[in-house]
Amino acid sequence: MLAPERQKKIVQLLREAGTVYVSDLSQRFDVSEETIRRDLDRLEREGVAHRIHGGAISFEHTRIEPSYRAKLHLNTEQKQTIAAEAAKMVEEGDTVILDMSTTTVFLAKELRRKRDITVVTNFPLVINEFADASNVTVVSTGGTLNRPGFCLVGHETEEFVRGLHVDKTFLSTKAISVEYGLTEGDLANIAVKKLMIAAAKQVILLADSSKFGSVAFAQLAPLSAIDVIVTDDRISPEQVTEIEELGIKVIVAGT
Template sequence: MYAEERQQHIVDHARRVGRVDVAELSAELTVTGETIRRDLSVLERHGLLRRVHGGAIPVERLGFEPALAARDELLTAEKDRIAKAALAEVPEEGAILLDAGSTTARLAEILPGDRKLTVLTNALPTALSVATRSHLNVLFIGGRIRGRTLACVDPWALDALGQSYVEIAFLATNGISVERGLTTPDQAEAAVKRAMIAAARRVVLLADHTKLSADHLARFGDLNEVDTFITDTGLDERTAAEIESRGPTVIRT
């Protein structure tokens, strides 16, 4: 197992059970305790875990939110596949909305050059990425920029979304569960995401499997408000079927 795979396993396990133990991981993965401690140090630097005596706990349990750069470095292959699958949802013309997030940013990078689209986004990196493409009409949803996610929030963003209507909103989320729907750590971002759902004819959620059952402070939507949920094969078929029973079509790629 490569270091990246081992570290992803550690993060997944921590999110699933609430903590990880160095000795248990060392035995399970057949590596030394020192190797596990190095992995935990790497994951802590990336803002994904917080070291505690004998192990680590996921930052979500402490109310922390990983920065965009840290999230962008994980599950890159899965996020690329999700973004490519989302291309099938992009219309030939019309208006679409791109939420702030590491997977939605990948979709922005591969938007086809032969479609006449108006792209609304509250994500500063996404706006900069697509602004120079002559075939796209880019509308930046302004407001206060959150340094952690580089997303615009608060009244200016909400006012702009309240006056907009798009064909499809491509949404990101920090957490998704059958019990609690869609959640995110920040209340201001939750308000913007709710406004995005209200501004769209269809909602397509882009999220890798690690977002499953990771519930956060602010709830912004129900599963029945999502038309299509595109994720990776790390989501098992049983859970996918349970999610589909609540409304959205689930695509595992």
């Protein structure tokens, strides 16, 4: 069995059981424990698993946040599709906020082709996408670097965003449910994201389908704070109906 196939099966086991152990996987796949450790190290870099002594646990079964580098490689195809759809909502002359999320990095790639727009962000990776896009005005919020998320947060950031009035805010979140709304795993980001929501005439949530029906550590906002949700075609029709009944527009990208 080749490594990619074995790693795919390990991911399936993680999702089913939440925890896997090196010794068990070594016997199951008839490979050395060192080979399994390399597999688990790779899955951790990709943001699928968190390494523990003797094995690994799924990020879906822990409050530990994968790094921003790992998140960039999670659900990439869905994020690209969502970003392409969301970019259609940005018009010439718009001022928009892009929050700290890897989906907004993909959106930034799409917005490079827009003319006469202003982008406000607290995410250096988004700023970097516009480095040579002279047709886009880029404004940094300033603030203190939150290293786990590689974003700018703190009092300076909050005061800057509090004074803004923009056309649209594009943001993401860790988990979404009808009962608990948008929930986050990183408390440092919540205050800034709340202000980004308050600053916009229209709030657009960018969320791949894996985030629906789950709850994270702390609430960011109720679903009623969102005007439009852009997601991928793996979301169930029942979930779409449930959200639309709350008066929120759901755009399923790629359909």
